Amino acid sequence: MQAKYVPSAEIENRISRLQNQLIEAKIDAALIIYKMDLFYFSGTAQNASLFVPAEGKPLLMVVRDIDRARKESPLPEVAPLDSVLGIPDLVQEQYGRIPHRIGLELDVVPVRDYLRYQRIFPKAKIVDSAGIIKKLRMIKSFYEVAQMKRAGEIGKIVYEKGRDILREGMSEIEFGGWLELEAKKLEHEGLLRVRSLNYEAYTWHVLSGPSGSIVSQAESPMGGAGLSPAFPVGAGTRKIQAHEPVLVDFGICYNGYIVDQTRIYCIGDLPEKYVKAYEASCKIEELVLDGARPGASAAAIFEKTVQYAKELGYDESYLGIPGRKTTFVAHGVGLEINEIPFIAKGQNVFLEDHTTIAIEPKMVFSGEGAVGIENTVLITDNGVEKLTTCSEEILQI
Amino acid sequence: MQAKYVPSAEIENRISRLQNQLIEAKIDAALIIYKMDLFYFSGTAQNASLFVPAEGKPLLMVVRDIDRARKESPLPEVAPLDSVLGIPDLVQEQYGRIPHRIGLELDVVPVRDYLRYQRIFPKAKIVDSAGIIKKLRMIKSFYEVAQMKRAGEIGKIVYEKGRDILREGMSEIEFGGWLELEAKKLEHEGLLRVRSLNYEAYTWHVLSGPSGSIVSQAESPMGGAGLSPAFPVGAGTRKIQAHEPVLVDFGICYNGYIVDQTRIYCIGDLPEKYVKAYEASCKIEELVLDGARPGASAAAIFEKTVQYAKELGYDESYLGIPGRKTTFVAHGVGLEINEIPFIAKGQNVFLEDHTTIAIEPKMVFSGEGAVGIENTVLITDNGVEKLTTCSEEILQI
Numbered sequence: 001m002q003a004k005y006v007p008s009a010e011i012e013n014r015i016s017r018l019q020n021q022l023i024e025a026k027i028d029a030a031l032i033i034y035k036m037d038l039f040y041f042s043g044t045a046q047n048a049s050l051f052v053p054a055e056g057k058p059l060l061m062v063v064r065d066i067d068r069a070r071k072e073s074p075l076p077e078v079a080p081l082d083s084v085l086g087i088p089d090l091v092q093e094q095y096g097r098i099p100h101r102i103g104l105e106l107d108v109v110p111v112r113d114y115l116r117y118q119r120i121f122p123k124a125k126i127v128d129s130a131g132i133i134k135k136l137r138m139i140k141s142f143y144e145v146a147q148m149k150r151a152g153e154i155g156k157i158v159y160e161k162g163r164d165i166l167r168e169g170m171s172e173i174e175f176g177g178w179l180e181l182e183a184k185k186l187e188h189e190g191l192l193r194v195r196s197l198n199y200e201a202y203t204w205h206v207l208s209g210p211s212g213s214i215v216s217q218a219e220s221p222m223g224g225a226g227l228s229p230a231f232p233v234g235a236g237t238r239k240i241q242a243h244e245p246v247l248v249d250f251g252i253c254y255n256g257y258i259v260d261q262t263r264i265y266c267i268g269d270l271p272e273k274y275v276k277a278y279e280a281s282c283k284i285e286e287l288v289l290d291g292a293r294p295g296a297s298a299a300a301i302f303e304k305t306v307q308y309a310k311e312l313g314y315d316e317s318y319l320g321i322p323g324r325k326t327t328f329v330a331h332g333v334g335l336e337i338n339e340i341p342f343i344a345k346g347q348n349v350f351l352e353d354h355t356t357i358a359i360e361p362k363m364v365f366s367g368e369g370a371v372g373i374e375n376t377v378l379i380t381d382n383g384v385e386k387l388t389t390c391s392e393e394i395l396q397i
Numbered sequence: 398m399q400a401k402y403v404p405s406a407e408i409e410n411r412i413s414r415l416q417n418q419l420i421e422a423k424i425d426a427a428l429i430i431y432k433m434d435l436f437y438f439s440g441t442a443q444n445a446s447l448f449v450p451a452e453g454k455p456l457l458m459v460v461r462d463i464d465r466a467r468k469e470s471p472l473p474e475v476a477p478l479d480s481v482l483g484i485p486d487l488v489q490e491q492y493g494r495i496p497h498r499i500g501l502e503l504d505v506v507p508v509r510d511y512l513r514y515q516r517i518f519p520k521a522k523i524v525d526s527a528g529i530i531k532k533l534r535m536i537k538s539f540y541e542v543a544q545m546k547r548a549g550e551i552g553k554i555v556y557e558k559g560r561d562i563l564r565e566g567m568s569e570i571e572f573g574g575w576l577e578l579e580a581k582k583l584e585h586e587g588l589l590r591v592r593s594l595n596y597e598a599y600t601w602h603v604l605s606g607p608s609g610s611i612v613s614q615a616e617s618p619m620g621g622a623g624l625s626p627a628f629p630v631g632a633g634t635r636k637i638q639a640h641e642p643v644l645v646d647f648g649i650c651y652n653g654y655i656v657d658q659t660r661i662y663c664i665g666d667l668p669e670k671y672v673k674a675y676e677a678s679c680k681i682e683e684l685v686l687d688g689a690r691p692g693a694s695a696a697a698i699f700e701k702t703v704q705y706a707k708e709l710g711y712d713e714s715y716l717g718i719p720g721r722k723t724t725f726v727a728h729g730v731g732l733e734i735n736e737i738p739f740i741a742k743g744q745n746v747f748l749e750d751h752t753t754i755a756i757e758p759k760m761v762f763s764g765e766g767a768v769g770i771e772n773t774v775l776i777t778d779n780g781v782e783k784l785t786t787c788s789e790e791i792l793q794i
Contacts, residue, residue, distance in 0.1 A: 004625040035595040044626055047595070047614040065612045065620070065721065072626040106508040110594060111501075112525070114508045128509070177581035184574035189628040190599055197507060198432040198444070202587055215462045217444040223462070228401040229441055229469040230653025230732070231586040256627025324462065335627070 004255045006043035008074035010143050014041050014136065015058055015075075021132045022054035028099030029053040030129045031087070031117070034108050036193055036335045037133050039256060044072035049081065051091055059094040061087060084113075088120050103129025108195060134195075138332060138340050139354050144257060145378055148334070148356060148387045151254035152261075152376065154186040156390035158250065159263050166397050168242050168267050172211060172235035173227065176204025179250055189253040193336045201337045203251055206235040209244035212370025213321060219328070221320040221362040222247065222370045242267040245274045245371045249360075251337060260333050260358035261388040262374030265395045277363040278371040278394060280312045284361035285373050288330060288343065289384050292357070292377070298347040305329050305361060317363040330359040333376055353381050401652045403440035405471035407540050411438050411533065412455055412472075418529045419451035425496030426450040427526045428484070428514070431505050433590055433732045434530050436653060441469035446478065448488055456491040458484060481510075485517050500526025505592060531592075535729060535737050536751050541654060542775055545731070545753060545784045548651035549658075549773065551583040553787040555647065556660050563794050565639050565664050569608060569632035570624065573601025576647055586650040590733045598734045600648055603632040606641035609767025610718060616725070618717040618759040619644065619767045639664040642671045642768045646757075648734060657730050657755035658785040659771030662792045674760040675768040675791060677709045681758035682770050685727060685740065686781050689754070689774070695744040702726050702758060714760040727756040730773055750778050 018041060022030055032038050032050040039045040041052065046069040048062040061081035062069040070078050079090050092098060102121060104114065106128040117126060140148070158179055165178045180203050184190065192201035199218065207214075207224045216223025216233045225236030240246055246265040251258050264270070264278055284305050291301045309318035319325045327346075332339030333356055341349050341357065357379065362372030375388045415438060419427055429435050429447040436442040438449065443466040445459040458478035459466040467475050476487050489495060499518060501511065503525040514523060537545070555576055562575045577600050581587060589598035596615065604611075604621045613620025613630045622633030637643055643662040648655050661667070661675055681702050688698045706715035716722045724743075729736030730753055738746055738754065754776065759769030770789060775782045 004627075006626065033595075035597075039627055045614065045629055064614055064616070068613060068629065072629070104508075108507050108594060110505050111503040111508055111511045112527075113594070130509075171582070173584070174578070174582050177578035180581075181571070181574035181578045184577075184601070185568070185571050187570065187624050187634065189624050190601060191597060191628065197505060197510070198430075200432075200588060204581070204587060216465060217442065217461055219461070227584050227586050228652040229403065230401075230436055231588065231650075232442055232465065232469070237584065253628070255625040 005072060006074070007143060010141060011041065011043050011074045013141070015052060017136050018052055019054055021136065022052070022103065025132060026101065027054060027103040027127060027129060028101045029095065030103035034105045037105060040137055040335060042073045042075055044069045046072070049087060051094065053095050053099065056095060059090060061090050084116055085120060099124060101125050101127055103127055103132070105130045105133060134340055137334060139352060140334060140356050140378070144334065145356070145387070147255045147257035148259050148376065151252040151257055151259040152387040152389050154183055154188055154254060155250065155252045155259060155261050155388055157186060158182045158252070159390040159395065162248065162265060163395055163397055166240065166246070166265055166267065169239050171237050171239055172206040172208055173204060173237060175240065176206040176235040179248065180204060183252055187254060192251045192253055192258055194338055195336050196338065199338065201251060202234055204235045205249040206246065207370060208238055208240040208246045209369045210367055211236060211238050212245065212247050213364050213366050213368060215321070215324045219326050221326050221364050240267065243269060243271060245270060245369045247370050247372065249374060256335050258333050258335070258337055259376040259388050260337060260374060261376060261390065262360060262372055263390060263395055264371050265397065267397045270394055274369065274371045275394065277314065277317065278373070280309070280314050281361050281363055281372045282392065283312065284308055285359050285375065288359045288361070289377065292351055292379050292384050294351055294353040294379065294381055296351045298341055298343045298349050298351060299345065301343050302329055302345055302347065314363055317365055319362060320364050321366045329361050330357045332356065333358045351379055353379070355379050356387065402469060403471070404540060407538060408438065408440050408471045410538070412449060414533050415449055416451055418533065419500065422529060423498065424451060424500040424524060424526060425498045426492065427500040431502045434502060437534055437732060439470045439472055441466045443469070446484060448491060450492050450496065453492060456487060458487050481513055482517060496521060498522050498524055500524055500529070502527045502530060531737055534731060536749060537731060537753050537775070541731065542753070542784070544652045544654035545656050545773065548649040548654055548656040549784040549786050551580060551585055551651060552647065552649045552656060552658055552785055554583060555579045555649070556787040556792065559645065559662060560792055560794055563637065563643065563662055563664065566636050568634050568636055569603040569605055570601060570634060572637065573603040573632040576645065577601060580649055584651060586653070589648045589650055589655055591735055592733050593735065596735065598648060599631055601632045602646040604644045604767060605635055605637040606766045607764055608633060608635050609642065609644050610761050610763050610765060612718070612721045616723050618723050618761050637664065640666060640668060642667060642766045644767050644769065646771060653732050655730050655732070655734055656773040656785050657734060657771060658773060658787065659757060659769055660787060660792055661768050662794065664794045667791055671766065671768050672791065674711065674714065675770070677706070677711050678758050678760055678769045679789065680709065681705055682756050682772065685756045685758070686774065689748055689776050689781055691748055691750040691776065691778055693748045695738055695740045695746050695748060696742065698740050699726055699742055699744065711760055714762055716759060717761050718763040726758050727754045729753065730755045748776055750776070752776050753784065
């Protein structure tokens with residue numbers, strides 16, 4: 001476990017970058033209460049709040065468990081906290097006064113909590129610090145990339161094991177369960193975190209044959225049947241057949257960091273139609289890999305993929321069935337599965353050095369099935385590196 | 398899948414109960430946007446918002462996927478929605494005007510979304526409808542109890558299978574993965590929903606020997622090592638030994654509904670100390686079962702258990718190690734794992750007919766291990782019924 005602690009230099013660097021941004025945005029202090037932001041800036045995911053003044057020392061205030069937080073976080077100043085009500089006194093002591101403008105993650109903090117913070121800081125103006133934090137978290141350090149590489153290695157082993165496991169007549173959900181078991185043995189952490197009220201991520205996205213063209217709630221080319229209207233996404237009870245594509249979109253989380261990837265299994269030969277569509281998918285991925293350079297426009301890359309899919313003859317199936325297409329081909333990934341940047345329609349942003357994205361050009365044939373490739377890659381000034389390293393052949397059984 | 402649709406009479410009844418509460422609270426309409434509330438009142442968990450006026454017909458507004466929402470929801474009025482911005486027009490058309498007081502789930506809705514609703518309903522007052530909804534959801538129908546019973550049956554099979562799987566030297570996380578696989582084969586839906594910003598639930602809570610006394614973020618007698626500071630709860634990489642308690646707290650979700658339960662495995666004989674503590678745990682459970690009647694005070698039951706634990710000689714170990722004890726012995730459960738009511742310190746509420754709670758009196762020995770029983774039960778005027786039916790013997794291997 002020792003090896004999994006976030007290094008002190010990482011935390012210092014992250015805090016210092018946050019402080020620069022706070023100064024620039026004229027925010028006196030950020031109060032970090034959202035778990036994955038807390039983990040990013042403190043190294044612990046215990047029940048705690050982190051006070052980061054634009055200038056001065058941060059203070060980690062811990063409800064439970066303080067001994068563990070002290071071990072996990074390299075931050076020098078850690079204080080026990082009974083409840084949110086105790087925050088102003090601790091802040092006053094640390095900072096010498098109550099900040100005027102306090103940043104809070106307003107994209108995720110519920111209204112009720114926000115009102116409580118307003119009550120305990122009646123004279124302060126609470127502003128949204130989520131944008132700043134998301135941009136900082138977008139840029140990945142070498143340490144973070146190393147965690148993601150390990151997640152990628154786990155994925156490589158798990159997908160390979162899948163070939164020994166998948167048999168005709170096995171249900172999608174059972175196959176998903178087996179893959180999860182193999183991943184857990186290698187310390188996959190099970191949960192894929194999402195920054196959203198209603199969107200849920202999960203690892204058992206196993207879609208066989210026609211399941212691949214079932215649309216659902218998520219902004220994804222394929223939703224899957226799921227197990228019930230209460231959980232209407234991903235693997236269902238359908239029995240997997242021979243000679244049909246089995247699309248497995250399986251996120252792995254190692255030490256908090258996620259990689260996202262998709263591969264296609266098939267029992268026996270995969271019909272030519274799907275093989276060709278899979279090849280087209282890989283070609284579109286190549287196009288994104290070629291274009292994904294710091295400074296490149298996300299919207300422009302997206303439009304190029306749409307154009308290319310058309311040229312390749314996949315206008316109808318690219319990114320979903322007609323009328324239900326998604327409008328992104330890549331999403332940021334790190335501690336969460338839906339980080340920035342998105343390579344998507346109308347995204348007028350420019351890619352940056354040391355960002356990590358999952359590229360997933362997928363093809364869906366209405367009522368028949370889906371195929372596609374997905375890799376998580378690191379974008380740098382020196383080129384693009386794949387962090388998901390499992391074989392890109394169709395995984396035939 | 399057909400059999401898993403929520404019956405029309407269920408939805409009608411839930412909407413009608415909500416409307417009564419809205420009238421009583423002088424709220425003109427509720428806008429349901431939180432996924433599990435949406436599923437409860439509409440029968441679908443697609444990406445949608447549900448408008449429920451205090452008087453008049455509800456309208457389900459669906460972003461994605463509308464065909465699926467129409468199939469899953471028995472609500473007669475379903476309209477396509479492009480984005481939140483389209484809601485006022487649809488509401489105006491359905492309701493004939495814009496409501497003055499609109500209820501929103503302010504315990505979970507993020508500030509940013511709230512501000513967006515304020516902008517699209519500039520003249521309306523947005524009030525908190527979460528309390529009303531949580532109270533309605535607390536009372537379980539026969540249909541809901543039937544789903545939970547099925548989840549309980551799955552649990553029975555899974556725990557029994559666990560005896561064939563657990564071997565000396567297996568890691569906690571691997572054992573957790575195996576139990577999940579077995580549960581998934583039986584249509585366990587994998588995710589345990591929680592109504593909270595930062596609290597995460599998961600099924601792989603497998604704690605062996607000293608892991609059982611590791612405290613973590615969660616308000617739980619035992620946290621476990623987890624796999625890293627990023628996910629510091631539940632099963633870790635520790636290898637399970639003979640003659641130590643292996644506490645497995647495993648929630649099962651079937652068709653959206655969760656049951657929570659805990660059993661103890663042991664490879665070989667469990668030392669007398671733990672056997673006796675487990676028996677004391679079961680006795681305290683009996684005390685709660687005897688007291689859990691509609692009309693009973695939750696706080697009074699809790700205090701009785703503390704007193705009884707003392708009498709039995711488990712003052713120190715009951716509900717956690719000294720200084721880290723939790724202050725509840727039971728929590729509500731249904732679509733989410735942290736529903737009301739809580740049988741907890743200072744909870745001045747009275748239990749009601751047809752509520753479902755998970756009772757978990759646990760004993761923790763510092764640095765050594767933890768044991769305890771947990772069952773999900775239905776409280777009715779006619780008595781208490783266990784929904785988790787697996788053997789309560791220590792599961793010896």
